[in-house]
Amino acid sequence: MQLSRKDFPDDFIFGTATSSYQIEGHGFGGAGRTHWDDFADTPGNVVRAENGATACDHYHRYEEDLDLVKAAGFDAYRFSISWARVLPEGRGTVNAEGLDFYDRLTDAMLERGLKPFATLYHWELPSALADMGGWRNRDIAAWFGDYTETVMRRLGDRMETVAPINEPWCVAWLSHFLGGQAPGLRDIRAASRAMHHVLLAHGRATEVMRGLGMSGLGCVFNLEWAEPAEDTPEAQLAAARYDGLYNRWFMGGAFKGEYPDIVLEGLEPHLPKGWQDDMGLISQPLDWCGINYYTRSNMAPADTPWPAHKPVPGILPKTFMDWEIYPEGLYRFLTRTAEEYTGDLPIYVTENGMAALDEPGPDGAIEDDHRIAYFDAHLAQVNRAIAGGVPVKGYFAWSLLDNYEWSFGYDKRFGLVHVDLETLARTPKASYHAMTRALTKHAEV
Numbered sequence: 092m093q094l095s096r097k098d099f100p101d102d103f104i105f106g107t108a109t110s111s112y113q114i115e116g117h118g119f120g121g122a123g124r125t126h127w128d129d130f131a132d133t134p135g136n137v138v139r140a141e142n143g144a145t146a147c148d149h150y151h152r153y154e155e156d157l158d159l160v161k162a163a164g165f166d167a168y169r170f171s172i173s174w175a176r177v178l179p180e181g182r183g184t185v186n187a188e189g190l191d192f193y194d195r196l197t198d199a200m201l202e203r204g205l206k207p208f209a210t211l212y213h214w215e216l217p218s219a220l221a222d223m224g225g226w227r228n229r230d231i232a233a234w235f236g237d238y239t240e241t242v243m244r245r246l247g248d249r250m251e252t253v254a255p256i257n258e259p260w261c262v263a264w265l266s267h268f269l270g271g272q273a274p275g276l277r278d279i280r281a282a283s284r285a286m287h288h289v290l291l292a293h294g295r296a297t298e299v300m301r302g303l304g305m306s307g308l309g310c311v312f313n314l315e316w317a318e319p320a321e322d323t324p325e326a327q328l329a330a331a332r333y334d335g336l337y338n339r340w341f342m343g344g345a346f347k348g349e350y351p352d353i354v355l356e357g358l359e360p361h362l363p364k365g366w367q368d369d370m371g372l373i374s375q376p377l378d379w380c381g382i383n384y385y386t387r388s389n390m391a392p393a394d395t396p397w398p399a400h401k402p403v404p405g406i407l408p409k410t411f412m413d414w415e416i417y418p419e420g421l422y423r424f425l426t427r428t429a430e431e432y433t434g435d436l437p438i439y440v441t442e443n444g445m446a447a448l449d450e451p452g453p454d455g456a457i458e459d460d461h462r463i464a465y466f467d468a469h470l471a472q473v474n475r476a477i478a479g480g481v482p483v484k485g486y487f488a489w490s491l492l493d494n495y496e497w498s499f500g501y502d503k504r505f506g507l508v509h510v511d512l513e514t515l516a517r518t519p520k521a522s523y524h525a526m527t528r529a530l531t532k533h534a535e536v
Contacts (some may be wrong), residue, residue: 092463094470096164100477104146104206104485105530106167107507108442109149110257111212115173117215118144119151121186123179124218126225126372130273138500143215145437146495147510150192155517157199158510160491163523164530167206170196171257172246173211174238179194181217184444189247197249206251208441208487211239211296211312213257214272214497218351222276226263226285229363236295240303247305254381254441255296258313259289259341272497281504283361287369290344292400294372301375310345310383311441316420320391320403329400330390333358336398346432349375349450357397358533379484380397380433381441384421386414411446411503416465429481437484443469443487446496446503449520457509457520466522488526493518 096105111117112127131142149156156290160168174181176189200207212235213250216225220234239255247253256262262442265270268282297308316474317334318327335354343349348370350358393401422444445465449457466488477483493506501512509518 092470092529093467094474094526095532098397100476101485104166104254104439106165106169106206106208106485106487107491108169108208108487108489109494110171110210111173111176112143112213112324113214113490114149114156114492114494115176116143116145117173117176119148120176120192121179121185121188122173123175123181125173125175125215126218126221126273127215128220129218130498133275136273138502140393141495141500143495143516147492148515149492151189152515152517153196153209154199157203157205159517159519159523160205161203163507163527165205167208167251167485167487168200168491169208169210170241171210171216173215174212174235175215175217177215177242178238179222181220181235185241190242193246197246201249205456206437206469207249207428209246209250209253210257211235211242211253211255212262212292214262214266218274224328225274226267226288227281229284229288229291231288232291232295233531235292236299239299240294243303243305245302247300248303248305252307252309252379252439253300253305254309254311256289257311258383259293259310260313260337263289264336270457277290279358280361283358284363286340286358287362289343290346291369292372293345294375297375297377298372302351307378307512309377309379309381309439310341311383312338312341312345313385313442314424315385316387318387318389318405319390324391324479325392326390329392329398331396333388333390333400342423342428342432344370344373344378346374346380368484377436379437379439380428381423381439382424382428383442383489384424384440385412385443385445386410388418389415389418403497410465411448414445416445416468418472421469425473425476425481425483426479434506435482437482439485439487440483441471441487442489443486444505446505449493449504449506449509451509451518455518459520459522460495460508461523462520462522466526 263285270277319330353423496503
């Protein structure tokens with residue numbers, strides 16, 4: 092790697108990130124059924140109908156995995172807690188074995204000198220709550236608040252940071268309007284309510300944790316830079332609508348207590364009555380902001396009902412997800428976020444990485460120079476933002492392990508560490524070794 096720890100401030104945090112359903116093995120430890128299990132059981136939704144029942148078996152191998160995090164020189168580990176593992180029905184009786192697992196996991200991080208960066212929800216809704224409407228039901232904010240209190244009464248004293256919900260756009264719009272992920276709906280009324288309720292749940296969870304005396308509370312947004320596919324007013328409007336839906340709706344709600352007019356024009360008729368009264372709870376003060384960044388979209392107008400836009404393939408090199416590699420978009424988001432939403436609040440790049448078709452060579456090594464170049468290019472943009480005065484305080488590589496990539500099954504490999512899907516053996520890739528050298532060789536004096 093071209094950049095190393097010496098190129099960043101002394102207090103800059105380097106970490107790697109994972110999520111519960113993607114790596115733990117949801118079939119272990121008494122976890123309850125989730126809407127991802129239901130989604131995967133429905134023909135046509137997931138490649139080869141694969142699910143997270145075994146995943147990477149992190150549930151049993153977490154100490155081995157945390158040893159890899161420590162050996163690489165990372166300072167922090169960003170992980171998520173499964174709602175259905177702690178509360179199999181989403182409410183009511185606690186699964187003691189599940190809560191004990193996260194207790195052990197937290198202590199194992201601390202024993203290795205790793206800062207725990209927790210996420211309370213990374214898409215795995217308990218099926219029992221999905222049966223009651225899930226994110227379409229306003230009551231989910233209260234259910235989520237109760238779950239938050241159950242978890243953080245046990246773990247909160249040891250958390251470095253906590254984000255209630257990972258990537259609200261994916262939870263709401265991708266899953267309820269585009270149908271790409273569980274629950275797989277294509278319904279603007281359902282999507283509009285989910286867009287609001289996911290932020291309401293974020294606000295309620297934050298309120299609960301403040302009541303427990305916790306600090307280090309933030310929110311994690313996935314952001315995708317929107318470019319007009321052509322230099323026309325129609326394409327510019329399409330890109331602005333996409334930017335509003337994808338990026339500004341959630342940041343505007345969380346940090347300004349308002350939704351952008353360009354999105355309200357399409358969603359307001361479908362929002363729950365009295366939604367304006369919730370904005371105070373949604374926008375209570377936070378301690379930091381997290382940005383997950385991967386790519387950009389080139390948007391053109393479409394002859395469809397609102398939002399009347401469509402993506403157009405771009406000309407830049409692409410990852411195995413067919414996502415354009417556009418590092419400058421990370422710089423632009425870091426700068427815009429500080430200028431328009433967060434001011435002096437710390438910003439973390441909470442996810443950044445690329446999927447590739449990584450397989451061992453004849454000697455067993457996994458050469459992924461493409462991933463090394465990807466990390467380098469994006470870290471250069473983080474460095475550029477810091478030099479410009481943006482308070483970026485950390486960077487988390489996605490992901491530690493090759494894992495369950497939702498509707499793509501196990502085909503898309505994002506990991507620094509290769510996982511053999513038959514034996515579950517871990518093999519660090521060239522990118523892992525490059526990251527280790529960058530983080531463990533300190534600056535020459």
